[in-house]
Amino acid sequence: MNHHRRYFARPVSSLWLAVLLLWANACLAATDPLPSWNDGPTKQSIESFVKKVTTQGSPDFVPPEQRIATFDNDGTLWAEQPVYSEFFFVMDQVKAQLPQHPEWKTTEPFKSALAGDLMGLAASGEKGAAELIAATHAGMTTDEFAQRVNAWVATARHPKTHRVFTEMVYQPMLELLHYLRDNGFKTYIVSGGGQDFIRAWAEAVYGVPPEQVIGSEGELTYQSRDGHPVLIKQAKIALVDDHGGKPVGIERFIGRKPILAFGNSDGDQQMLEWTMSGAGTRFAGLVHHTDDVREFAYDRQSPVGKLDKALDEATAKGWAVVDMKNDWKVIFPPEKAAKK
Amino acid sequence: MNHHRRYFARPVSSLWLAVLLLWANACLAATDPLPSWNDGPTKQSIESFVKKVTTQGSPDFVPPEQRIATFDNDGTLWAEQPVYSEFFFVMDQVKAQLPQHPEWKTTEPFKSALAGDLMGLAASGEKGAAELIAATHAGMTTDEFAQRVNAWVATARHPKTHRVFTEMVYQPMLELLHYLRDNGFKTYIVSGGGQDFIRAWAEAVYGVPPEQVIGSEGELTYQSRDGHPVLIKQAKIALVDDHGGKPVGIERFIGRKPILAFGNSDGDQQMLEWTMSGAGTRFAGLVHHTDDVREFAYDRQSPVGKLDKALDEATAKGWAVVDMKNDWKVIFPPEKAAKK
Numbered sequence: 001m002n003h004h005r006r007y008f009a010r011p012v013s014s015l016w017l018a019v020l021l022l023w024a025n026a027c028l029a030a031t032d033p034l035p036s037w038n039d040g041p042t043k044q045s046i047e048s049f050v051k052k053v054t055t056q057g058s059p060d061f062v063p064p065e066q067r068i069a070t071f072d073n074d075g076t077l078w079a080e081q082p083v084y085s086e087f088f089f090v091m092d093q094v095k096a097q098l099p100q101h102p103e104w105k106t107t108e109p110f111k112s113a114l115a116g117d118l119m120g121l122a123a124s125g126e127k128g129a130a131e132l133i134a135a136t137h138a139g140m141t142t143d144e145f146a147q148r149v150n151a152w153v154a155t156a157r158h159p160k161t162h163r164v165f166t167e168m169v170y171q172p173m174l175e176l177l178h179y180l181r182d183n184g185f186k187t188y189i190v191s192g193g194g195q196d197f198i199r200a201w202a203e204a205v206y207g208v209p210p211e212q213v214i215g216s217e218g219e220l221t222y223q224s225r226d227g228h229p230v231l232i233k234q235a236k237i238a239l240v241d242d243h244g245g246k247p248v249g250i251e252r253f254i255g256r257k258p259i260l261a262f263g264n265s266d267g268d269q270q271m272l273e274w275t276m277s278g279a280g281t282r283f284a285g286l287v288h289h290t291d292d293v294r295e296f297a298y299d300r301q302s303p304v305g306k307l308d309k310a311l312d313e314a315t316a317k318g319w320a321v322v323d324m325k326n327d328w329k330v331i332f333p334p335e336k337a338a339k340k
Numbered sequence: 341m342n343h344h345r346r347y348f349a350r351p352v353s354s355l356w357l358a359v360l361l362l363w364a365n366a367c368l369a370a371t372d373p374l375p376s377w378n379d380g381p382t383k384q385s386i387e388s389f390v391k392k393v394t395t396q397g398s399p400d401f402v403p404p405e406q407r408i409a410t411f412d413n414d415g416t417l418w419a420e421q422p423v424y425s426e427f428f429f430v431m432d433q434v435k436a437q438l439p440q441h442p443e444w445k446t447t448e449p450f451k452s453a454l455a456g457d458l459m460g461l462a463a464s465g466e467k468g469a470a471e472l473i474a475a476t477h478a479g480m481t482t483d484e485f486a487q488r489v490n491a492w493v494a495t496a497r498h499p500k501t502h503r504v505f506t507e508m509v510y511q512p513m514l515e516l517l518h519y520l521r522d523n524g525f526k527t528y529i530v531s532g533g534g535q536d537f538i539r540a541w542a543e544a545v546y547g548v549p550p551e552q553v554i555g556s557e558g559e560l561t562y563q564s565r566d567g568h569p570v571l572i573k574q575a576k577i578a579l580v581d582d583h584g585g586k587p588v589g590i591e592r593f594i595g596r597k598p599i600l601a602f603g604n605s606d607g608d609q610q611m612l613e614w615t616m617s618g619a620g621t622r623f624a625g626l627v628h629h630t631d632d633v634r635e636f637a638y639d640r641q642s643p644v645g646k647l648d649k650a651l652d653e654a655t656a657k658g659w660a661v662v663d664m665k666n667d668w669k670v671i672f673p674p675e676k677a678a679k680k
Contacts, residue, residue: 065549142591186551199595209405210595211526211551220591222584222610229610229617231591238578238592244562251482251560251571252578253593255539255550270562270569277569 033179036172042327045320046176049283053259054183060281064184068258070250070271073191073198075264075305076287077206079158079168081296083118083304086193089152091116093136134235137194138218141230149200163335166205171333177206180260190249191215192242192267196233214249216241246271262287269310272319284319286310291325373519376512382667385660386516389623393599394523400621404524408598410590410611411517413531413538415604415645416627417546419498419508421636423458423644426533429492431456433476474575477534478558481570489540503675506545511673517546520600530589531555532582532607536573554589556581586611602627609650612659624659626650631665
């Protein structure tokens, strides 16, 4: 204290004090890697875990090459209500192809897709879903598909917020991805959604390169088209990257067990179990959608992103459960893309 | 020349000259990233390519995240004669399991595997291969399989050189892998061999982490065993990562087109075509086995690692062809593991 007294022994103008305080606050904010997270046990548990596994000489230290973190996408990194964003892409693709397929106006599942009738789509079951995937995710080259997705994400907007879908991402999770990478983690997306769909924009939006995006995927065939090699997307499914398919996808693509995983629904339960089954300090987290004002509130009864068994397991095993309403200062990042 | 005369105007002892020359040579060696490659057009073409794509401001500059390099394994990074090393693993696994399967003594393909009868194995065809894979690569957890591979690579030896198989790797290619990584490349293995087999030792031997090893692979199933989650290897094949399967594996795992690829056989032809089909400066290389003294000499007629169509295409398109006999100063690294 004497040390400070010496510096403030002379009268200091209140203006200078205010400047100093602002500067101190700015420094604190600059050093907080998770500024959109409210202080509390969830934020503390994340920071404590990262500190443990990155402190050399600590019994919990994990070498950088083993710092694998896996994140579900829908409902964990971006919004999934009223229905997965990829469904809107499918509906828009069906609309765009209608001139070549006038019969779709009267045939299910296309009729429901054109009407945006989610209940009608659900009624068409797995057969309907397979037909929609075949019509919108297959029969074209990988490049052509990526172009379609890029054109769509640049313009399509969420029906409730009217934001582009790539701005329906969660700001606190973007900060978490950055924070982990700054601490030597390799961040992966492990999604039940289409791998090629997410890869088209994940690097720009999440900073996650295509080789770190694992998702559901169809078979590919290699062929020559006018002397130029192409890969054609097939309707046949190669991996359903959901539930038990998530550990399968992780092992197939990464070949290492993650030490941190984040999900939000029962489809992520097996990924979290798999992550926690290894030796040493590990972290499993669930995003719990509790904010019906700033986003959506849903869990056990929701047809999309149902969180029931995984919530029970999280409670029983002490996994972190993010309470969106109370743990997050903001939900979405500031809007960049101008509205139409 | 005047400049030099000034420095050597006074008499210099021949000892000092020798020291200077040694020092100069050491400096050259230290700065040569490919010391086991003889100077010549092949080495020059590699170095010229790397310089082009890494020089900022150059029209050929490629940003680091797009510097993807893919390497075949058998015959490109390690020896594949008289037969793929994984075949020796299969034979040894069959022998180890014989007490539980006495019927194998008289049943094909196991009888031929036990006798090391490659012609007999070949005669059993795809059905025989599938039975051997099922018996040695399936029905166990991914961890159990990795343990078996690790135990095997630690002790099994090549029938001709009596080296452990992980020392049957090509020193010049190890240097190339390091050189590329030092220049911001991400190096991948894209092998027709078993993905899990290679992953068990690729990081220690090649510095390639498991998530950068793509190979042929079987299906996996997720289940709980005594309350502990495991992944069980299935006999059903998920990807044959050879010929057209190589671009498929590359797209599935990486989602970017490589800018450099190296192979040695017709099984690599499509990977090289795929690599060269992108825009900008690219590099395709074939390792041509021309050294029957230090390794093996084979190409168009070889049942293992046949190089025929890809050699014609390399000639027609000007791809680099490594002449092992003349381009490489040494083939294998110095021996480390003591012989039994």
